[in-house]
Amino acid sequence: MINNLKSILFSIAVLGAVALNAQEAKTISLVQIPEAFETTELKLEAGKPYIFEVENNGVDRKVGFVVAPKGQTEQENHVKEAYLKKAISNGETATSEVVTLEAGEYVYFCPLNPTPRYTLIVE
Numbered sequence: 537m538i539n540n541l542k543s544i545l546f547s548i549a550v551l552g553a554v555a556l557n558a559q560e561a562k563t564i565s566l567v568q569i570p571e572a573f574e575t576t577e578l579k580l581e582a583g584k585p586y587i588f589e590v591e592n593n594g595v596d597r598k599v600g601f602v603v604a605p606k607g608q609t610e611q612e613n614h615v616k617e618a619y620l621k622k623a624i625s626n627g628e629t630a631t632s633e634v635v636t637l638e639a640g641e642y643v644y645f646c647p648l649n650p651t652p653r654y655t656l657i658v659e
Contacts, residue, residue, distance in 0.1 A: 561585035561634045566601070567593050568646055578656045582639040588618055588632040598623035600648045601632065603656060606641040615642075623648060 564586050567574045580586060592599040602609070603618035615637065620630040643653035 561587045563587045563589050563631070565589045565591070566644075567591045568599050568649065568651070569594050570596070571649065572651055573644070573646075573654055576652075576654050578644070578654070580637065580656065580658050582658050583636060585634045585636050587634055588620075588644075589629060590620055590624065590631075591629040592624045592626050595626055595649050598625060598648050600624075600646055601644065602647050603635070603637075603642055603644045606643050606653075606655075609643060609645070609653065618644075 562584065564578065564580070566588065568590055588601055588603070590599065590601045599620075600623050601618060601620045603615040604610075604613050615635060617633040617635045620632055622630050624630045637658045639658050642656040642658060644656050645651045645653045
């Protein structure tokens with residue numbers, strides 16, 4: 537009984553910490569149009585929590601979102617938390633999980649609707 541109570545209290549504490557982290561995260565809103573993002577460069581603070589929100593505006597197929605270290609865009613190097621929770625159709629919006637990046641140079645792009653690799657600087 538006591539072990540069950542401890543497990544429940546631990547689960548509540550973890551869920552509360554996750555919810556608090558999501559509340560403190562700054563949302564970065566991006567709009568994807570055919571073959572491009574409207575925002576072509578981002579500068580973020582290292583160690584700060586962010587959520588990426590992407591809107592599909594006029595792309596006639598599903599849209600996704602990838603963040604990866606510059607020069608390392610292979611899937612194994614993707615920042616998995618930055619993936620959208622679902623691929624989105626025209627007129628839809630989706631968000632990523634909470635993402636905290638270390639200082640460095642990254643790129644962001646859509647893997648489903650070919651876009652350029654845009655610069656993401658984290659200082």
